[in-house]
Amino acid sequence: MILCDVGNSRMHFLDNGTLLHLGFAEGLKRYRDRSVYFICVNGNMRAKIAEEAPGWVELDGTGVLKSDYRGLGVDRQAVSLAIEEGVVIDAGSALTVDVVRKGVHRGGWIWPGIASFMKAYAGISPKLAVEIDPDVDLSRLPQDTVSAVSFAVLAPVKRLVESCADQLPVTITGGDARFFAPLFPEAVVDELLVFRGMEKMIKEDGC
Amino acid sequence: MILCDVGNSRMHFLDNGTLLHLGFAEGLKRYRDRSVYFICVNGNMRAKIAEEAPGWVELDGTGVLKSDYRGLGVDRQAVSLAIEEGVVIDAGSALTVDVVRKGVHRGGWIWPGIASFMKAYAGISPKLAVEIDPDVDLSRLPQDTVSAVSFAVLAPVKRLVESCADQLPVTITGGDARFFAPLFPEAVVDELLVFRGMEKMIKEDGC
Structure with missing residues (x-):
C-alpha cells in the first residue's frame, strides 16, 4: 500500500514501509500511475492531483475522528486518530x-x-535573522538575541502543552520534530504518525 | 522638546506633549529642520537621518540601563528605563x-x-489567513481556526509573562497594545513609555 500526506510545502509518502519526502513535481512524477491513498490540506495540489494522478484516492476523514472542532485539517485528524490518549x-x-x-x-x-517563524523574524529586522537554538535554556530570562528568539518560539510549546495537557503522553511528529523533542524528554517521536491515522481512516471508511 | 522613536516600520514623535505616528518620509519632511532627540533600531533610517536631518541628536543609551543583556535594542532599553520594577x-x-x-x-x-504573525499564517495556507481575536477564550482548548490561531498568539504572552514575572506590575505599550490589554486586567497601558525612557537617557547623558 502507498500512502501520501500532501502538505503545504511537500508530499510525504509511505511506500510499503519506506518513508519519502518529495517535492510536489517529483512526487507526482514518481507515483502518478501507482495506486495511492492520500490526504491533502493544499487546494492547489488537490486540483493538480485530480488532473495528473486521477487514480489516486483521497481520504477526507469525514466522520472518523470524534471532535467538535470546526474545520479541523485532515492532517490533524489523521495524527489525532493515531493516538487514543495524549497530545x-x-x-x-x-x-x-x-x-x-x-x-x-x-x-x-x-x-x-520553525521556517515560518524564522522568516517572520528576518522580515522585521536583519538583526532578528537568527537560527533557533533547540538547546536554549528555558529556565532563565534570555540575555541575547538568539536566546530571546529561541525562547520565544520554544517556551510557549513547553509551557502550553504542559499546562493544557496535564500528564497526558506527548507524541511529536513532523520534519522539525528535533526542535521540540528536547522540551519533552518523555515524549515519543514518531515520524509515521500521520500514516497510522490514515490507515485507520481507510479501515473505518471500508476503502 | 521633540523626541522621536525610529522603529522598523514607522517613526513615533512626541512633539511637546503631542504623539504622532508618521511614515519615514513624512516624519523626515516635517521635522528635518527641527531640533529632535531620537533613538533608532533601523540601520537604513539611521543613514537617511544623518543625511537629511543632520541636526538630529541620536541617543544610543550606552551605559544608562543596568543590564547583562548583549545587544539590547535601544527601544527596549528606553521602555525598561521608564519603569523601576515590572514587566x-x-x-x-x-x-x-x-x-x-x-x-x-x-x-x-x-x-x-501581530502583523508579522498574521503574515506568517497567511504564508503557510490561505486557510490560516484570519484575524487575531483579542477576546479569544484562553481557558479552553480552541475549537475552530480563528480561535486556534488567536490562542496560539495570545496565550503564550499571558502564560509566560505570568510565570516569568511573578507578581510584578505589567505595563503595555506600542501600537498593538489593545490586543494584549485584555490579557492583563491590572496592567497599565502607556503609549508614552518609550519617551519617558528617552527623557531619562537625556538626563543621565547630560545632553
Whole structure:
C-alpha cells in the first residue's frame, strides 16, 4: 500500500514501509500511475492531483475522528486518530498541537512552523535573522538575541502543552520534530504518525 | 522638546506633549529642520537621518540601563528605563517582553508582532489567513481556526509573562497594545513609555 500526506510545502509518502519526502513535481512524477491513498490540506495540489494522478484516492476523514472542532485539517485528524490518549505536536510548515482524550479530539491550536517563524523574524529586522537554538535554556530570562528568539518560539510549546495537557503522553511528529523533542524528554517521536491515522481512516471508511 | 522613536516600520514623535505616528518620509519632511532627540533600531533610517536631518541628536543609551543583556535594542532599553520594577510588553513590529527588578533589566524575549504573525499564517495556507481575536477564550482548548490561531498568539504572552514575572506590575505599550490589554486586567497601558525612557537617557547623558 502507498500512502501520501500532501502538505503545504511537500508530499510525504509511505511506500510499503519506506518513508519519502518529495517535492510536489517529483512526487507526482514518481507515483502518478501507482495506486495511492492520500490526504491533502493544499487546494492547489488537490486540483493538480485530480488532473495528473486521477487514480489516486483521497481520504477526507469525514466522520472518523470524534471532535467538535470546526474545520479541523485532515492532517490533524489523521495524527489525532493515531493516538487514543495524549497530545500530538506536529512540527511541519505549521506547528499544530492537538489534544485527544479517550479517543475523542478535545481541541488544539496552530503556530507558524520553525521556517515560518524564522522568516517572520528576518522580515522585521536583519538583526532578528537568527537560527533557533533547540538547546536554549528555558529556565532563565534570555540575555541575547538568539536566546530571546529561541525562547520565544520554544517556551510557549513547553509551557502550553504542559499546562493544557496535564500528564497526558506527548507524541511529536513532523520534519522539525528535533526542535521540540528536547522540551519533552518523555515524549515519543514518531515520524509515521500521520500514516497510522490514515490507515485507520481507510479501515473505518471500508476503502 | 521633540523626541522621536525610529522603529522598523514607522517613526513615533512626541512633539511637546503631542504623539504622532508618521511614515519615514513624512516624519523626515516635517521635522528635518527641527531640533529632535531620537533613538533608532533601523540601520537604513539611521543613514537617511544623518543625511537629511543632520541636526538630529541620536541617543544610543550606552551605559544608562543596568543590564547583562548583549545587544539590547535601544527601544527596549528606553521602555525598561521608564519603569523601576515590572514587566514591559511592547507590541510593535516585534512584540518584546522585558523584565526589570529594582531598576535592573533582568532579561527578556522577542516574538513577531501581530502583523508579522498574521503574515506568517497567511504564508503557510490561505486557510490560516484570519484575524487575531483579542477576546479569544484562553481557558479552553480552541475549537475552530480563528480561535486556534488567536490562542496560539495570545496565550503564550499571558502564560509566560505570568510565570516569568511573578507578581510584578505589567505595563503595555506600542501600537498593538489593545490586543494584549485584555490579557492583563491590572496592567497599565502607556503609549508614552518609550519617551519617558528617552527623557531619562537625556538626563543621565547630560545632553
